[in-house]
Amino acid sequence: MTLAAVEAAAARIAGHIRPTPMIELAQVRNRPVANRLFLKLENLQVTGAFKARGAINRLLTTPRESLQNGIVTASGGNHGMAVARAGLIAQVPTTIYLPPNASPAKIRALAGWDATVHVVGETWDDADAAARDHAESKGAIYFHPFKDPDVVIGQGTVALEMLSAVPEADVYLVAIGGGGLIASLATVVHARNPKARIIGIEPVGSPTLHAALAAGGPVRLERQWTRVATMSCGMTAPLIYDIVAKHVEEIVLVEDEHLIDAARWILAELAIRADLSAAAAIAALRLGKIRLAPHERISTLICGADDAALGTQGTAI
Secondary structure, three states, rough: HHHHHHHHHHHHHHHHOOOOEEOOOOOOOOOOOOOOEEEEEHHHHHHOOOOHHHHHHHOOOOOHHHHOEEEEEEEEHHHHHHHHHHHHHHHHEEEEEEEOOOOOHHHHHHHHHOOOEEOOOHHHHHHHHHHHHHHHHOOEOOOOOOOOHHHHHHHOHHHHHHHHHHHOOOEEEEEEOOOOHHHHHHHHHHHHHOOOEEEEEEEEOOOOHHHHHOOOOOOOOOOOOOOOOHHOOOOOOOHHHHHHHHHOOOOEEEEHHHHHHHHHHHHHHHOOOOOOOOHHHHHHHHHOOOOOOOOOEEEEEEEEEOHHOOOOOOOOO
């Protein structure tokens, strides 16, 4: 996981993703903070989230013969959409396992990408176990959302675009599910700007990396009670933990209700239907969870699209 690897991935996937805009938050009522705040609009990415970056990088680094028995993954929605698109591009069968709290809108949309969908178990970890069983029994290749280095490296390409648009940002706020995004972003940002502060946000009901940092290594949560599939994961990977422990200053926790309120604020102020993970930074800022100096400039992502603000659940790790 290096800056050079992410730069190579950016060149590799350039013809398969959309460069998305970055805007400064302005002309809104009830600003979450007085600081300058910049939003990377990955909700406009193909399939509606940054996950398209990692899935296509994994596809383009995989030998064609390895794909002959198809692709499988576990997801809360967004990664599944991205992998389904990769399978459609490769013209191989794709199977997506989802937990029952995945967004109904994402489940319906997956059919449009010709994916076979199974809703199983109670949590994302149950979907992950089913996907691993499928990969073993069918000989399919598993595109894991955060244990697969090529997927995680692909996610880091969003940080290159963020740095290009706003090189002077002081604080980066990143929602966490399994931790792939924050690990790859942190690698890129600190290679270019070592003084930048990187802060993660998790739901109270799935404090995966918060618990890992407290324990000094990955631990399996005894239970998860968040309703947000996009930010639900029972245990991170050692690869992710090692990067986060080195680069991430702090992880703050927010309640599901505050994520929903923040998604509604984004819809009202920006007319963006953000998924609940996409609202995590706004939620943390509105709650005063992020310590900021007056001069510090904040960079974050609207990392996925959904109808979360209208009452459905957020999607995807």
